[in-house]
Amino acid sequence: MKEYPVQRAAVLKEKPDPNTLVFGKTFTDHMFIMDYTAGQGWHDGRIVPYGPISLEPSAMVFHYAQEVFEGLKAYRNPQGQVQLFRPMENVKRINSSCDRMCIPQLPEEDTLAAIEQLVRLEADWVPSAPGTSLYIRPFIIATTPSLGVHAAHNYIFCIITCPVGAYYAEGINPVKIYVENEDVRAVRGGTGYTKCGGNYAASIRAGERAEENGYAQVLWLDGVHREYIEEVGSMNVMFQIGDTVVTPKLTGSVLPGITRKSCIELMRSWGLKVEERLITAKELFEAGANGTLKEAWGTGTAAVVSPIGEMGWEDKHVVVNAGKIGPLAQRLYDTLTGIQWGTQPDPHNWVIKL
Template sequence: MMEIKITQTASPKPKPQESALGFGTTFTDHMFLMDYDDGQGWHDARIVPYAPITLSPSAAVFHYGAEVFEGLKAYRTAEGTVQLFRPEENARRLWNSAERLCIPQVDPDDFMQALTALVSLEKDWVPKSFGASLYLRPFLFATDPTLGLHTIKHAMFVIIASPSGSYYKEGINPVKIMIETRDVRAVRGGTGYAKCGGNYAASNRAGYKAEQKGYTQVLWLDGVYQKYIEEVGAMNVMFKIAGKIITPDLIGTVLPGITRKSCIELLEEMGYEVEERRISVDEVIEALQNGTLEEMWGTGTAAVVSPVGHLAYQDQEYCINENRIGPVTQKLYDELTGIQWGKKADTHHWILPVK
């Protein structure tokens, strides 16, 4: 177990009104930091007052995108306890993402210790309202002060926390999605399965185009044939077609979502047949046209489950389930949020209480 030095702020910030919380715009009093160099390894684990981080202008993260990150939440139950949802999965995914970008990896046990220590210190920042939470952003990046592209010898691991409101302003409502036919998010052998900033930066152009046309997110196709569906925006995607649940399989181009994994487990318990396989845009459009596409939704940490009500492809827009939330989508949302906020029993042992 690593030693974490804690320096508490002398000037605590006032807590924001929960009714006015946005997403990722307000930050707590403290943050966790830890440094790496190839001589000492990871060292100087500390929790300090939230403040700007000083880096050299030549730091590798600025020039070569050498960074990976995670996203998860701390929830407050009706009884007042604070808990995390499957944080060990985030620890493992950060480890795998760092391996892909050849950034020094953080031991999952150290990740968990750092995370729980920060949440424990910042428990008063966890909102009390159902639907609101303390969003946690662990991130890891190279700090080598050189423009040479070489093996990373210096790095920093940071965790910050942001009290955030519900992703949905007026409840869980269907969104409008546009299938992107020009840009691609990932290719086999690339970084599609890693949670790194470059993947998101590369999606900005298509996302902006979709936004200009009145759509919430982009549905990505594969990078070789541009016919197989991969992800929707920053979420995994699922379809209910003729009673079966279909979701793109994990072949290295799709982020292995923790909410996705949880949904699959819940769906199988509900008795649904879940197929993890390649699904083409032609298959989806055909199902839309013949009426067998019953529901479509995205899954992710921020939104949990996001129903899709309209899908646009090649200048044609299709309506899904009369732009209503489907029963399976609603059931998944209720089950997951019920477990996360302590309204339902944690029979899967997904919850980690924070003392």
């Protein structure tokens, strides 16, 4: 496996209290960085001290948003080993995002090697308190100093890491969500299936409106018909209707989540019926009204599984499973986190131990 040169930080930071970690606020001592130059390709990958990146004000990322990113975690198992969960899936997905955003794709094996080497170097930063982990953020930005709407000729690929606390510090509390009728997150043919900043920027206004009305998340509808469920907040979403689990199919406007994929594979291995298909808000709320909607939850790297306790849409209101986490969502959460933290067997060989 490829090894990159390392420039160690002269002074190491004090590690934060693992009991008071806040997501995305404290960063480790080092970062990985690699350059792209047209005609030369990706080159000069190296690990350096964490610090500012110098860019010209005309760097194209500032003006045309040519950038992509990923998110994954490193976990410490009960034996003290550090492990990753399906990291190659993240590498493949960032390359899919690159393809859509006209960014040169990364060499997959070398990219995985960079993630692994950086995490090994920062292993002391991986906390061991229950539910804590080291969040890993790979990203690519266009750095060519030029105004004009075209693909850049220069890019930076960077990986930064930060220790994060337990997502559910006080237990899993189901959230209230509201169907957004005005704004849309993405449309088929656009960038909805990528992880690019523009998708998240486009979601902020609706999210703030939902919060003002007492809801925690937005349930997005498709951008063409305004009928079909797509995602919840920045997560994929699943519904148990009768004895079938239904999740929106990947039509090009829904992010192909790695936790989503893992949940589907787990449920099918348990003999459950899972359908990836179009589902309308009308069908969903009718299922809520007639009692066939048993459970609903979001899936994503940060929360793993986020149960949905209440849903609102126009003048309709549905309480799901008496506002409590259901047995299937709980089983998925327990199984996935058990595999990630090494407290349960890994029959699918999803974990890489470092």
